[in-house]
Amino acid sequence: MLPSKSLRWITCFLFLLCVVPAHAHVGSPDVYAEGDAGPYKLFVVIRPPLVIPGVAEIEVRSNTPGVDGITITPMLLTGEASKHPPVADAMTKPSKDSQFFTGHLWIMATGSWQVRFVANGSQGQGVLSIPVPATANGTRKMQSSMGLMLAALGIILVLGMVGIVGAAARDAQLAPGQSAPPTNRRRAYVAMTVAFVILVAGVILGGKWWNADAANYASYIYKPLQMNATVQPDDVLDLKMVDPGWVHARKLDDFVPDHNHIMHLYAIRWPGMDVVYHLHPDQVGTGDFHLTLPSMTAGTYKLYADVVHANGFPETLVTSITVPYIHGRDLTGDDAEGTAAAVKWNGEGTETKTSYNLPDGYNMIWKRPATLTAKTPEDFTFTLVDAQGEPPKDMQLYMGMVGHAAFVKTDGTVFAHIHPSGTVSMAAMMMAQSQNGSGASDMKDMPGMDMSGSAQAIPNTVSFPYGFPTSGNYRIFVQMKHGIAVETATFDAQVE
Ligand SMILES: [Cu+2]
Structure with a gap:
């Protein structure tokens, strides 16, 4: 049996082969937020871990003087677990700057998390909670040099073990200096062959176990919702979501409004980025959104659609569409355009x-x-x-x-x-x-x-x-x- 400490190291190493980032927004996984913890105005940076489970790095700067200490607690954003926070960790001051704090927290599972900051200082106590969506986002390939080194070490281990078994079978019962009789030699060859077969079988089974574990982890790797865009008669843009399969908990009918709208859609003309629309399609069915297009200049537009699930987990869906000049409706309400x-x-x-x-x-x-x-x-x-x-x-x-x-x-x-x-x-x-x-x-x-x-x-x-x-x-x-x-x-x- 391996001591638990080395087991832990091996587990850490296995997880290190898998990388995270990104979720809401595209390619921008770090959380930057400003908010008030009671009387203190805090600027918070949370860098989600590269792996799940993994360590989130956290920085806080207080823009209000007088903060003596800040504690941090990770919890799920919704559900029963969000009501029972674990024991808080104290942040440290890494520099002479008395209003700058750093800390780190383990994020144990994929999902919609929050970090609760409790600030104490000259004006009393204040609380601020910042949501953090945590996902595993990919699998890092092992470097080939690392792979070669581990393979060589593995071969040395197997051959070494076979050698030890052979020596034990041949020489264990001999007095010092006595040379091995032929029966011992034969016994040693048999023992070495058996040991070799057992070890090779062990390596093969280990490889299978590794692959099964990797496949299991791969099922947790974040697969963003996909979206197909088509323009239907009367210049109606139809956006249909497709779930490529991720965690079972993800649904297409649980979106909540985020600043007044279920979906915020940015349409940016590509590659010039010279025309932008900020529009708000309506939900017409499960995973189906419609928008009557405004007048649009012809071209290919990249579409970025922001939605938020009921548990607070945000997603940005990306697609593109090519349209001819559209003589559509005027912009109304919260719709906006820029050139x-x-x-x-x-x-x-x-x-x-x-x-x-x-x-x-x-x-x-x-x-x-x-x-x-x-x-x-x-x-x-x-x-x-x-x-x-x-x-x-x-x-x-x-x-x-x-x-x-x-x-x-x-x-x-x-x-x-x-x-x-x-x-x-x-x-x-x-x-x-x-x-x-x-x-x-x-x-x-x-x-x-x-x-x-x-x-x-x-x-x-x-x-x-x-x-x-x-x-x-x-x-x-x-x-x-x-x-x-x-x-x-x-x-x-x-x-x-
Ligand atoms: Cu906005």
């Missing part, structure tokens, strides 16, 4: 612009940092001003929030729909806060949310906590509303 120059990375163009000229003379201004680095948490801050450079007097909330943003990599590998509270789906965020006992379960209690209840005017500046997942070129679509106009500005970013 920009096509992406062009030749040292000119929009890639370093800090101000975007909107069609009605308004401007969106980005407080652009000098450099942008992948995996670095950042507040992306945008301000809307009128033609005179003044704050608009008729600022409105757009779907309950000061702004919405989509970060899209120009090679199509990253799509993230972000809000002032961060990358987390609003529906999941509200589920998490409703269990805190803090009462902050309404959108109006979250950053950049509905403030219509208070006398405070709607600000003309919005910030989105986010970090680019990888280096490369990105286009950012930012939307804010004034009067009845939804303004869609476009910025480009080169990320190191």
Whole structure:
């Protein structure tokens, strides 16, 4: 028997061969979020583990001074288990910075999780819960050098064992210095042959066990919902979901509204990324959505559809569709459209612009940092001003929030729909806060949310906590509303 410690190491090693990331959003697995733990405003980064079970890395910066300590607890977002949190872990301060905390937590199973942060400090205690969807997302191939080394070690082990058995059969009963008689030699050959056959059988059975275990793990690897798009008569876009088979718990009829809509659909003309629509198809059946298309310029559009399951697990479905010029309906309600120059990375163009000229003379201004680095948490801050450079007097909330943003990599590998509270789906965020006992379960209690209840005017500046997942070129679509106009500005970013 192996001691339990080495067993644990071997188990860890087996799991290390399998990698995670991504779920909601596309190619952007890390969670960036901003929220209030009582009196303290926290900027939270959660990097989900590369494997399940695995360790999530967590960073918190308090923007309010006076926090002495923060504890973290992982729990499921919904269901009975969410009511019985395990013992909390204390975060540590890795640097002299007294308001920066780090920690890590084991995430034991695939699913819709949350991390509960409890902050203690000079202003008392506050609680903030941040949802984390955790999925295993693939299997990492063993490096061939590692495979060769393990194979060589395995062969040495088998031959060594055969040698030991042979020596034992031949020499065990001899006095020191005495040479083995022929009967002993024969017995040794028989014993070695038997040992070899048994060991080879063991290796073959072990391989079968390994494959069965790998197949079992593969069934947990996240397989995103798929979507087929067709345009039907009268310019009706039909989106049909297809479940490629994943965990049994996934359903196609349990979607919950996320900031007013069951589905948020971004249609981006590709590859120029010069036309974008933010639309809201209606659910007409199980896994079936319809949308009467607005007028659209001809072209191929990448479609990114965000939905949230009843347990708070978000998914982004991706497909594309090619349409001729469509003379469709006018944009109404929460629908919005934006146009920009096509992406062009030749040292000119929009890639370093800090101000975007909107069609009605308004401007969106980005407080652009000098450099942008992948995996670095950042507040992306945008301000809307009128033609005179003044704050608009008729600022409105757009779907309950000061702004919405989509970060899209120009090679199509990253799509993230972000809000002032961060990358987390609003529906999941509200589920998490409703269990805190803090009462902050309404959108109006979250950053950049509905403030219509208070006398405070709607600000003309919005910030989105986010970090680019990888280096490369990105286009950012930012939307804010004034009067009845939804303004869609476009910025480009080169990320190191
Ligand atoms: Cu949004």
